Amino acid sequence: MRAQLQEAFRAIPAQYGDVRIEESQHTRIVFQGRELQEITTRFEYGGYLRLLSHGNWAAASFNALEAPLRSVATETLALAHLLPPVTGRTVLSLSPARQEVRLDPSHDPTRVPLAQKLELISRYNDVLLASPRIVTTYSVYSDSLIRTHFCSSEDRYLYQERAYAGVALKAIAQDGTNTQGYQRSFSRQQGFGSLLNLEPEVEGIARVASNLLRAESVAPGEYPAVVDPLLAGFLIHQAFGHLCEADTLCQDKQLAELMSLGRRCGPDQLSIVDDGTMPNEQGTIAFDDEGAPASKTFLVRQGVLRAHLHNRQTAAQMGATLTGNARAGSYSYAPIVRMTNTYVEPGQALLDELICGIHDGIYCVGAWGCRTERLSFLLRAQYGYEIKDGKTGRTLRDIVLTGDILETLANITGLGNDLQMFGAPKGRTKAGQALPVGFGSPHIAFRTIRVSRP
């Protein structure tokens, strides 16, 4: 394979070229209520070749190769030459390399029989349905094994194996016309074994959904707040992390000014990291899809914006170094700037310490979804608790947090010592590409946060 890929670029007069060949296997099992809705295995094979020539990009993606790869490269080069030359568009280069990164065999989900996977998700689904007032569920098991060959015109050949396995579980509780739901997902690159023995967590999902039937709607207002690691990590990923992606900044000059390096984003204790090298997390990679090694990048250090996330082109355009964040959803897409594992570094505080300092506030847990527009965000928490005189009290629901992300970060008063990382089985979506990513945070306390209702 390596020789075939390297041959593609021999004597091709392009500024830069790369090709990814990907072979993968995916399994998905879905229960809705008691009904088995889907049990699917999918085998994929395909590639993506792209060239930069005279400042123009051209690309070809394919399933089976019907012609030698070199012919594909030649035809793709001809496409690039149909466009008028563009001066000044270039990419950062990397040195020649040979490296192979293989999977821990115990993490390979294709070694686990399909029956065992079905039994696992069926059991968790039954646990949800056995709980009082749970009327229906949506339970998904999914896994993927992906083998990627990468080669660039710089004679950089890399081979990488990755495997993901996860479950996503949702319980819907009903009492008359009152319907409430709660969901969690569990996914890392740690193999099928990491999904065993989750019964306590699954029972917890059903319990929360049921308890929410008795919860009261939050009273809108501005409150001191503590948010849990999942909600905080989700907020950081959605409302801040995407603002650090350099391809977005290159297209939005106004946003680029708002997110210029050196601006203060929060208190000195705040540091936000994107780290593709963390072992076994959902967004972990050895190399990105342009062949750049994964790295740990401090986006924010001691409250100040220090770095953006780059691909080869944005790094060249902005005079930055590569960060290993050029990622593609699959072989049929071009790589774009994406996060890997993004998290807030922990502080020193215990959760009790963060809460006991609040006289009249709110403790928000979990995240349904988030909508953003430049710096503005609207994020719905899954539920919460009121905080009165330093203690948690009534359960609350219908909690929507809104605000300006930089103003919100500036309101941080405390960081817990309890960093937790999360990942969803299929990941998150940008430009239509779903991609596995990790996100995390410790508990975070805010001086004030705007709370409203949907």
Place this chain on the structure above:
Amino acid sequence: MEDKILSLARRRGADAEVFAERTTITRVTFQTDQGMSVNTKVVAGYGLRVIHRGRIGFAATSNPARPELVVDAALEACRLGATARFEFPPAQPLPGVRLFNNRLALQPVELMIASADEIIELARARLPGIQLGLNLEKRVGSLRVINTSGLDCSLDKTDYHLGLVGATSVGNRLISTTESANLSSTPAAARQAVERLIGRLSSTRQEAHLTPGRYPVIFAGSAVPSLLGPLFLALNGITLAQGRSPLADKEDEPVLDHNLTIFNDGLQDFGLGSAPFDGEGTPRRRLTLVENGVLKNFLLDLTTAAQTGRQTTGCAQRDYRNPPQPGLSNLVIEPGAMQLATALANIKEGLIVYEAEPCPPGDRACLETDESVRPAPDATTGDFVLTVKLGLKVEQGEFTGWLSGPVLSGNIFRLGRDLVGIGARQDDLLWALVPFLHVSDVAVEPQGKE
């Protein structure tokens, strides 16, 4: 390859169906600050369903080297899977529909690049400083469905369409809007799409706000599918089979305003979703879903038809990666008689909505991506909750500012008493032909209720 897969499955004692797809896509894209790029994409894959010992299984592959793997996987899924409730159907006569434009299939990339240049120049001339995204896409493809009952149907198809995103700064906000055009049979549609895009971005340079209340709303054609989401979910065979559809057993009863007639038309010449057969080989037709407000048909495939004791209505949608599910091919809502100028003139204070998303982020977020990709509307009641992504405030018939974020709510089965008019012209959304709907009374809340 599909014949080989079918043969391997048959030799293992199974009834089988193979869906084979092969499409070549040529795409010219442009973004301000990124310039133009060209790419080609070949998608080729096979989806296999097998029925064996009363159970059904599915597997898919885009790897032609090892067809036995997909057969093994489908049979394994079958062994563990759901009860099979139908048999793969034999061949049936198919209707005619024009799908393949030979001139388009042979159109060189140079011509696409020239067309893209023209569109970009037109947009820039009409609105200097516009941030523009363009996607010009040509597809030439083939589908084939074969099964062990003797069915063997195939088609060749061309598509050529344009997608535009235009954005302009208004204060601190970036207002962006989209337009699309089916160029398969109407090349002039590109210019019309640009004019609509520019016209919308040029409507006003102000932001507007609405106090909570009830207002008249014009749902532009582009927003109507989001509005009617609860209806399509209620019409979907999966919802019906799960016992969650409020329209169950209401065939031939009035369910919507008597002026509404809605089709799922799989036979539009050069339509994006058109084909003489659905994803299971069932002949397609111009299926009447609602006629003058009366429910006539559901969106059904073989599985949901069997589950609900009905006949399939030829609405199986799929690609090779997934088993079929009922869905819309080309949505058509019959136009009415109302002109947009008339609708606007009647509004003292209200809004026109161009783009809306179901729900604020919330309850039915897409579990697997941890985001509210497409939160499902409530199928059990018909309630809709829409967040306005792009709208304009209308006062005394004039546009007075951009709106983004207000939440609209109501119930589509009670729209009848508030439906003032249906637009006389249908907007072409590539997969839908939809007129505007003018509703007199919709609850409006600002984004995030205080």
